[in-house]
Amino acid sequence: MESIRRLFGRFGITEIGVCPFSAFENELLHCRAKSRVPQGAKSILVFLMSYLQPSYTGPRNLAKYAVAPDYHRVAARLAAEVLPALEALYPEEQFALFADNSPIPEVRAACAAGLGVLGVNGLVINPVYGS
Numbered sequence: 001m002e003s004i005r006r007l008f009g010r011f012g013i014t015e016i017g018v019c020p021f022s023a024f025e026n027e028l029l030h031c032r033a034k035s036r037v038p039q040g041a042k043s044i045l046v047f048l049m050s051y052l053q054p055s056y057t058g059p060r061n062l063a064k065y066a067v068a069p070d071y072h073r074v075a076a077r078l079a080a081e082v083l084p085a086l087e088a089l090y091p092e093e094q095f096a097l098f099a100d101n102s103p104i105p106e107v108r109a110a111c112a113a114g115l116g117v118l119g120v121n122g123l124v125i126n127p128v129y130g131s
């Protein structure tokens with residue numbers, strides 16, 4: 001886990017955890033991305049990214065989370081860099097990266113991975129990022 005932490009740290013990601021895939025394999029959401037889950041998946045690696053953009057000083061009265069770059073694109077760019085690095089670190093293993101479109105109940109997986117608790121708002125409450 002330490003080497004994975006270091007790897008994600010290179011991309012500015014510090015909130016990362018892992019939980020067993022078996023905890024969720026019987027309750028996967030039905031979506032197209034289900035077919036991308038590697039056969040015999042063992043672990044779910046969960047990482048958090050914050051919507052908060054402290055540099056936004058624009059004139060408009062917009063919710064901060066609405067001015068952040070589209071996280072699907074951010075995650076796709078990240079995938080292009082992180083996946084090869086993970087594969088190089090663990091050449092025997094297979095990885096697939098999902099952002100939002102995963103069949104895994106992500107909020108509960110994040111809680112199971114030790115990244116926070118499930119808030120009454122239905123979201124992960126993380127000690128660093130909050131809700």
Ligand code: B12
Pocket residue numbers: 029099100101102103104105106107121122123124131
């Ligand atoms: C389907 C889905 C949606 C659908 C919900 C459609 C519906 N109501 O049926 C749509 C596309 C509308 C949506 C929108 C958003 N979503 Co959404 N969504 C999901 C997804 C893919 C599956 C959730 C699900 O169906 N679970 C299964 C059911 C049985 O469990 P459930 O607890 O009843 O699920 C409900 C809630 O999750 C709720 N919901 C979904 N998203 C959000 C976001 C917020 C803020 C809230 C309060 C509730 C909520 O809708 C689900 C169905 O009723 C998850 C990712 C994942 N794979 O888990 C993300 C996820 C829950 N969504 C998330 C986010 C961030 C959003 C948005 C804020 C994105 C945005 N920037 O606009 C919006 C806000 C929606 C809102 N204010 O209600 C995050 C929450 C992160 C966190 N901190 O916990 C997740 C985990 C994705 C992610 N990894 O970023 N979402």
